Amino acid sequence: MSPALRPVSSAAPPQRPRPRVVVVGSGFAGLNAALALAGAPVDVTLVDRDNYHGFWPLLYQVATAGLGPDDIAHPVRAIFAGHQNVTVRLGIVTQVDVEQHRVELDHGEVLLYDYLVLAVGSSTSDFGIPGVREHAFPLKTLPEAVHLRNHILTAFEHADSDRSAIPEGLLTIVLAGGGPTGVEMAGALSELIGTNLALDFRHLDVTAARVVLVEATDRLLGGFSERSQQEALSTLRNKGVEVLLGAPLAKVTADGVTLADGTDIAARTVVWTAGVRANPLASLLPGEKRRNGTVVVEPDLSLPGHPEVFVVGDVAAVVGGDDRALPQLAQVAIQGGRHAAGSILRHLAGRPTRAFRYRDHGIMATIGRQSAVAELPGGLKLRGTLGWLAWLAVHLVFLVGFRNRLVVLVNWAWNYVTWDRASRVILDD
């Protein structure tokens, strides 16, 4: 049968080109936007500088040797393997042109879009405090967590063969910032040191090690209820963590930190969890920004004047019902990403978009073994073991990938039964 005689029905129907959606960022916001568009009549390109989706709420577990780096990273391409309309691209966005509808990547590729979802997250901010960038360890990425784990474990190895530097802060870890990351790090560190490292370094007096949590305001866990804040404070102090409230940092040096009141703390390890600001990519967008660099968006999460551009997750200043910006939480990012996807589909269907409404699923922070604070919607507050079980369940459920979930569960169960933290290997970079 010659081509000319082929029945019309078997030929490809003439197709309108499908709308192109570019999603930048495969964190909670971008990943969920792309997932919500999988199978929809659009062509999605998901761009990220890493080839994995990181489960950042557990990053502190990697930094404290409770989990291996691969346990909280899931390959993005694996997530979308079954979704024909989603293309994944590894690359760093260098330019966003909202007039020309184009995104440029570092390797020279240009992506043209009909809709753009910008979900590039936050980055570390030093608040202009001298020495933070040079001397403090950030804790925002997987390599940073591995690097910090190596550094802490190596300090104990050095102390084991030469105790002379201990008074100079060789075993002193200052955590700057009393938010969830600082509190969770402090709890996990005190357990790592008090149990595992105490056994590992029998000839070393690990009570000489100090974990110091410094917070500029007069409370831990800003945003939580006063009862949870008190619970976190007393739990950490019971674990031997030195918590300094109302203690802003003046500077960080190679030898330690200086507080605003002039106090010096000798410390070879300073972890900076205090400051986040919007990813610098936000500055490529036109329009108003908040002081922390976040992009002010319309109620439907679109960029003012650009109904085809959505800004979601930590990079967006989403104003809640009380006229205050929503916190930079995983849940806000997840729901925001889904809302942007929904708005694109409504737009394509010729229907008006709707305002984003955040459904509060609560907030939680763990403070070590069998202790956590959880504040659920409706005023339900859990703490202690119950809070910890809630935290465990929520984090397992949201961890992407069944295999990761299973391995993390094995690791946790192992840690729990044996008090072991099996990932305390120093993997040189």
Next chain:
Amino acid sequence: MSPALRPVSSAAPPQRPRPRVVVVGSGFAGLNAALALAGAPVDVTLVDRDNYHGFWPLLYQVATAGLGPDDIAHPVRAIFAGHQNVTVRLGIVTQVDVEQHRVELDHGEVLLYDYLVLAVGSSTSDFGIPGVREHAFPLKTLPEAVHLRNHILTAFEHADSDRSAIPEGLLTIVLAGGGPTGVEMAGALSELIGTNLALDFRHLDVTAARVVLVEATDRLLGGFSERSQQEALSTLRNKGVEVLLGAPLAKVTADGVTLADGTDIAARTVVWTAGVRANPLASLLPGEKRRNGTVVVEPDLSLPGHPEVFVVGDVAAVVGGDDRALPQLAQVAIQGGRHAAGSILRHLAGRPTRAFRYRDHGIMATIGRQSAVAELPGGLKLRGTLGWLAWLAVHLVFLVGFRNRLVVLVNWAWNYVTWDRASRVILDD
């Protein structure tokens, strides 16, 4: 009760200082020497440059994204947590003085010994082939395996956005050396590419990727029976691996390799598994060395003229019954380490040492999913699925640490059921 009135029995009895044993290296040989001395009336110091014992037979699994780096590394201090007479020291040995009985570490510490067990293993040898050191990836350490994994996955990411470099070898991987590591890498790589990466990179024709195994001699798996060699060859060729036998390398460049017969193969990834030689530390010892740098030892594994120094594992040239050196195998190292420990205890008891006799537990190599060759003592040869099950069981049993074993089992079961290789994350260093 004043100190003067304290009964004599509670005072510490006057003690002869206990013999000091320094074990250098926490690989199979050193670890087993130290384990065999745990609880014995000696003070053991175990020195290694890393703080973990690596399970090197599975290193190729890390390089091919089947396991995470932490899965095959077990903290050495955790292994000896219950053994009071074993002290662990992180450090690089810079000097060994067998006359003065002293070992110097890079951080300046000096360890004095009554007995020394040198188990520093092997390192990569380039056989003098130009370009190997500059352009080929070695595969002897955990960071090297992670680096290679990153490199291979990144090559596919680059190819996905720009196909132009594929003919220049962007997706060509040359494995130099047809020993167990080369064969196992080839099998695992062909599966990684043919299943996972084929799904991950839907828009890329992964059949353009090439895995080329080049071997200087006319056979794979030297040391195995001819039947196993044939089995490995046909299995790899069925998997699409290009196996070139009798093909010595002339040089490696940034663009690929040149064979001795002048053939050029364009390849952006060249993995060098062909050459091992003794750790350069061997040269610090007096006495005869073999051409590959290994130390010639007495039948009881001691250094000639130094009955208090034992050289075991890959760094030793242990002559077997047929006057040939024993192969550099994990089992030889494990048994040698135990034998050295036993010799020290016999020496202390005033009894003569005995000649080391290697008990052959067989050799095995896996060639991918459900396929392996295993040659057990007594002439029993397994292949295919049965060989693979034997391989699986042996590797699980010997993997140090119950938690590692459990996590590796979960990972393997997951890989097996789903064909997934979940560790394919590019973790920048």
